[in-house]
Amino acid sequence: MNIQKIKNQIEGLKNQKLHFKINGSRNQIEEFDGVITESYNYVFVIETETAKKSFSYSDVLINNIEIL
Numbered sequence: 001m002n003i004q005k006i007k008n009q010i011e012g013l014k015n016q017k018l019h020f021k022i023n024g025s026r027n028q029i030e031e032f033d034g035v036i037t038e039s040y041n042y043v044f045v046i047e048t049e050t051a052k053k054s055f056s057y058s059d060v061l062i063n064n065i066e067i068l
Helices: 003-012 057-061
Strands: 017-023 029-039 043-047 052-056 065-067
Touching (some): 003 057, 052 057
Antiparallel strands (some): 029 043
16 A cells, blocks of 8 residues: 555545544554544644544554544
8 A cells, every 4th residue: 555545545535424543652542533624745634523633644554543
């Protein structure tokens, strides 16, 4: 899988309610529901009920974020 394929998949998932799992530092895992609202050249934005979070496509590539 490469960055362009991931970018295309995320474009196809825009405006759908999804579940995300983030593998943070020091083995912290965060799970939440949200909607991918925007995508740019290097990052995409997830909007939750309380916040907006941005992630890079490489985070998906190296499994720091999983879209379930």
